[in-house]
Amino acid sequence: MAVLALLGLLAILLAILHFGRCRRPDEPPLDRGLIPWLGHALEFGKDAVKFLSEMKKKHGDIFTVQAAGKFITILLDPLSYDVVLWESRSKLDFNPYARILMDRMFDVRLPEYDPNEEKAMLRMTLQKPNLSSLTKAMSFNLRTVLLYDPSIASRQWKEEDLFHLCYSTMLRAGYLTLYGNEMKDYEDVASQTKDQAHSLEVYNEFYKLDRLLMKAARSSLSAGEKKKFDSIKKDLWELLSVKRLDGRANRSVWLDSYKQHLVDLGVDEDMQTRAMLLQLWSTQSNAGPAVFWLLLFLLKHPSAMAAVRGEMEKTLSRKQTTGQVHEISQEKLDSTPIFDSALNETLRLTAAPFITREVLQDMCLRLHDCREYRLRKGDRLCLFPYISPQMDPEIYEQPEIFKYDRFLNVDGTEKTDFYKGGEKLKYYTMPWGAGINVCIGKFFAVNSIKQCIFLFLTYFDLELKDPKAKIPDFDKERYGFGMLQPEIDVIVRYKLKEQ
Structure with a gap:
């Protein structure tokens, strides 16, 4: 029975790896990591500078990583930061992430908070x-x-x-x-x-x-x-x-x-x-x-x-x-x-602050050098100056x-x-x-x-x-x-x- 349970668990894990999120042609490079759902959460939290620098060498100045079930797109091109900083709040907004941190850190929940x-x-x-x-x-x-x-x-x-x-x-x-x-x-x-x-x-x-x-x-x-x-x-x-x-x-x-x-x-x-x-x-x-x-x-x-x-x-x-x-x-x-x-x-x-935005709708991100990438609703976009x-x-x-x-x-x-x-x-x-x-x-x-x-x-x-x-x-x-x-x-x- 133990062997059957182990085989079943392995089958589930393989299914997650096979049928999990895949990169579409117009999206940033995707790096999910080896651990299903958890992805790169441990490396990210342990030393963000080391981890993101390695990802930049591997993928360039824009890429998406999986961390604890969340997909986070990292942009490290300062010439393109304006397109994020001044994007409409109907597309990119700090509010949802701010609410999460306020609750986790201080047990603060404010109605109609903006x-x-x-x-x-x-x-x-x-x-x-x-x-x-x-x-x-x-x-x-x-x-x-x-x-x-x-x-x-x-x-x-x-x-x-x-x-x-x-x-x-x-x-x-x-x-x-x-x-x-x-x-x-x-x-x-x-x-x-x-x-x-x-x-x-x-x-x-x-x-x-x-x-x-x-x-x-x-x-x-x-x-x-x-x-x-x-x-x-x-x-x-x-x-x-x-x-x-x-x-x-x-x-x-x-x-x-x-x-x-x-x-x-x-x-x-x-x-x-x-x-x-x-x-x-x-x-x-x-x-x-x-x-x-x-x-x-x-x-x-x-x-x-x-x-x-x-x-x-x-x-x-x-x-x-x-x-x-x-x-x-x-x-x-x-x-x-x-x-x-x-x-x-x-x-x-x-x-060393992150500048974070939640992606509220599927959208196109046009960078300074005219490259264009699609971002998915529900993901997070992050700058790390x-x-x-x-x-x-x-x-x-x-x-x-x-x-x-x-x-x-x-x-x-x-x-x-x-x-x-x-x-x-x-x-x-x-x-x-x-x-x-x-x-x-x-x-x-x-x-x-x-x-x-x-x-x-x-x-x-x-x-x-x-x-x-x-x-x-x-x-x-x-x-x-x-x-x-x-x-x-x-x-x-x-x-x-x-x-």
């Missing part, structure tokens, strides 16, 4: 005319978290993991800026103490959640991990309950607008609270890692550090003291071409190397001319996305990153504990979800400078 409508509604809350007030609030909150911590007041050297330091600083200050403070007066010592304690509690719980989020997104949590994941979310929902947030001072326009948006959708308080955790991740999960990588690159490249410090000192043009808050004007924040180049280079090397353009050796010489001035012209202005196949690229680096789904918080995020780096370099002596420490590899499971994180941390020593 991410594009939501972005349009929230855009002005994170940009002008509200950008100035957000930037000023971020300045105060960064100082609360970073400068007014009693543990560093002694001006003694302190050792800490750099990633933890940066992630904690940016998430806590960003949380206080968007979600509000314990009390209205930023400079009240009691208020600062409460903000330090509460924001640290939020960060510690969030960091535990963050360790499991990628597995949740891929539905690969073990039973034990799932139980732990659900418990952490409940703790965070308590910290971020809308009733609790309603009582906070200095709430941002963004927070009040988002809550009203949820009310307008008819969402109950429980789901509103879950959405607040979703937004904490959406707004705060990338800035901290960006600060980490930029500081690490500067510490490992003394010429880059000297150039950024020189520009910073010239731009600020006055002595800073820890006891007084000096607001950095938007004009000064916008007058840092060397810093901007170093940041752009950092993001080129470490930002990290492979191309960002790490493409045809576009960037020695793309794996950090060159702080890569985005500077000889005259010191921003360099925007990059080429592939002899043609100038519209999209030569894409850490913020592009098209209708470009990050609406980009300007606030850049201001916040600059302020944090300025604070570190102005007020602290900062050095690697081991100057010979290598730049760590990436945590490969993070490919596709924004900023990459290090596989291991790097220890630094820092202390307040003598003023």
